[in-house]
Amino acid sequence: MFDYKLLEALAAVVEQGGFERAAQVLGLSQSAISQRIKLLESRVGAPVLLRLSPPLATPAGQRLLNHAQQVRLLERDLGQDLPMVGDEQGPTRLRIALNADSLATWWAPAVADFCVREQMLVDLVTDDQEVVLRRMRAGDVAGCVCATAEPVAGARSVPLGSMRYLAVASAAVLGREHQGLRDPAAVLRILPAVVFGPDDQLQHRFLSEIGHKGDFQHHLCPSSEGFVRMLCAGMGWGMVPALQIQPQLRSGELCEVLPGRHVDVPLFWHYWRHGGRLLEALTRCLIIQAPLLLADGHIA
Amino acid sequence: MFDYKLLEALAAVVEQGGFERAAQVLGLSQSAISQRIKLLESRVGAPVLLRLSPPLATPAGQRLLNHAQQVRLLERDLGQDLPMVGDEQGPTRLRIALNADSLATWWAPAVADFCVREQMLVDLVTDDQEVVLRRMRAGDVAGCVCATAEPVAGARSVPLGSMRYLAVASAAVLGREHQGLRDPAAVLRILPAVVFGPDDQLQHRFLSEIGHKGDFQHHLCPSSEGFVRMLCAGMGWGMVPALQIQPQLRSGELCEVLPGRHVDVPLFWHYWRHGGRLLEALTRCLIIQAPLLLADGHIA
Incomplete structure (x- = not known):
């Protein structure tokens, strides 16, 4: 069978963002880590790391990390059935990708009790919801939350409900800009938008829907909280989950630019088909909790 | 002089995260963009892009992007002195790196009025404060907020005040875990921590200070808002800017694990020495606004 010490070294370098810290975490010298990575590359016959700062896994490296994580999850199941084997295992870490807006709103309340009960640690990575699936396909994560229903090879997907986005700006800015405008939509052409990143097409979609x-x-602004702060400070308008700005909507600090218009983005949970019992139990938890929490954003 | 059309193509590919969207933004075909990048590489004699998804600038590419941004800022000054030249220029975009906690707290209130007045658009990139300076050194951004005082070559730095971090957890979890513990610090060894990313050493520092x-x-959890949601949901303890959790501290939802102990992280603004008048004016704005806003986090 494979030498999992080599994979452990690769995982540590990627998770810790460098050789030095990987060496610290594994209690090895840096040169021992380098040797293991080189040995792995000679076995695989391809580079597994791009030597950048921080190092990035190549496609071959990502495939190996995916495999290592699946083996870890299966070892956890083994440890439950044969407690002697699992004696030293402690908490399991699951690497999950999700869009920043889910992390800023419903994710933690949905999974917190489950994590505490199952002693599960999460290693979260965020990306815009349109690109999160790439990580799943690349085998970089065991599960992901994204807007696409279609599962990638080797995975299943289940619907979680939908996230309601409202086009909002600060009350102060809207009051100032609306003066003398007949068409409230015109304000969207005068004010700059705030966009999360190059993959965020929500503002484009909303503008194109109004012509x-x-x-x-x-x-x-690649930060959910920074995004809301920029809107509150009067820097522009943007599409924000209703869930995230309930206090600001109630207090009147943020207002809808075109009340009653919104964009609903469906969310799906994707998970490995052979990810073991922990991943299946997490899936059951999400299927129950997420729709309840997401529905709160649909109440005006 | 240099052919800036080539640099414009490089900047668009990096900013838009791909060749297809770069082509759309510049109103060119994808093959025209590819040709310009290749021409640039033959002029420079080195690759300027790693063809990943999304593409990444190589060190040579970053140096070129840095130069392009400096030229844009100087052109803005020229446009103000010779209005005919600047006729078509519209708002200026400034690329700035900052730690996620600054973006989640004081950044937008500090710069909003300035951005509106000067028609300045920001292109923000976030990273942990310990690594943000690498982007400045790499020439990827015109300015950055980080914890290091020492400026990189070609830049200046000014102090902005310091961000106060408190070790907090949810009141419910602390109540549960404290039962039967003589030493309140023991809870930090029982509960999992929440850490922003591999570069976030704040939790390590706090633990090592208490022995x-x-x-x-x-x-x-690489998200400031997600971080706070995880703490509120009872998933662990973590170091959070006092500024960010004032409502939760007041309501008692989050509590300090060891009241009265904190970590203060000094913040500095780094900016290009020859970045033009806009960057200098932004610097004056930050020197006045940031210390006022940061000081609010020091009041218990």
Whole structure:
């Protein structure tokens, strides 16, 4: 069978973001880590790491990490059935990708009790919901939350409900800009938008639904909380989950630009088909909790 | 002089995260973009892009992007002095790196009025404060907020004040875990920590200050808002800016694990020495606003 010490070294370098810290975590010297990575590459016949700062797994490296994580999950099941084997295992770490807006809203309340009960630690990675699935396909994560229903090879997907996005801006800015405008939608062409990143097409979609085509001025802000702070501070308008800004909507600090119009983004949980019992139990937890929490954002 | 059309193509590919969207934004075909990148590489004599998804600038590519951004800022100044030249320029976009905790707290209130007045759009990138400076050194951004005072070559730095971090957990969890413990610090060894990412050493620092050495169980959560949600949901303890959790501290939802102990992280603004008048004016704005806003986190 495979030498899992080599895979452990690869996983540590990627998770810790460098050889030095990987060596610390595994209690080895840096040169021992380097040797293991080189040995792994000679076995695989391809580079497994791009030597950047931080190092990135190549496609071959990602496939290996995926395999290592699956083996870890299966070892956990083994440890439950044969307690002697699992004696030293402690908590299991699961690597999960999700869109930043889910992490900023419903994710933690949905999974917290489960994590505490099952002694599960999470290693979360965030990306825009349109790109999160790439990580799943690349085998970089055991599960992901994204807007696509279609599962990748080797995985299943289940619907979780939908996230309601509202186009909002600060009350102060809307009051100022609306003066003298007949068409409330015109404010969207005057104010800059705030966009999460190059993959975030929500603002484009909302503008195109109200008949505005083409490019528009925008700030880029890759942080859910920073995004809301920029809107509250009057820097522009943007699409935000209703769930995330309930206090600001209630207090009147943020207002809908076109009340009653919204964009609903469906969310799906994707998980490995052979990910072991922990992943299956987490899936059952999400199927129950997520729709309840997401539904709160649909109440105006 | 240099052919800036080539640099514009490189900047668009990196900013838009791909050749297809870069082509759309510049109104060119994808093959025209590819040709420009190849031409640039033959002029430079080195690759400027790693063809990943999304593409990443190589060190040579980053140096070129840095130069392009500096030229854009100087062109803005020229446009103000010779309005005919600047006729078509519209708002200026400034690429700035900052730690996620600054973006989640004081950044937007500090710069919002300035951005509106100067028609400045921001392209923000976030990273842990210990690594943000690497982007400045790499020439990827025009300015950055980080914990290091020492400026990189070609840049200046000014102090902005310090961010106060408290070790907190949910009141419910602390109540449960404290039962039967004589030493309140013991709870930090029982509960998992929440850590922002491999570069986040705040939890390590706090534990080592209270005498706990070595590794500890932790979740990884690369989102300021997700971090707070995980703490509120009872998944663990973590170091959070006092500024960010004032409502939760007031309501008693989150409590300090060891009241009165905190970690203060100094923050500095780094900016290009020859970045033009806009960057200098932004610097003056930050020197006034940031210390006022940061000081609010020091009041218990």
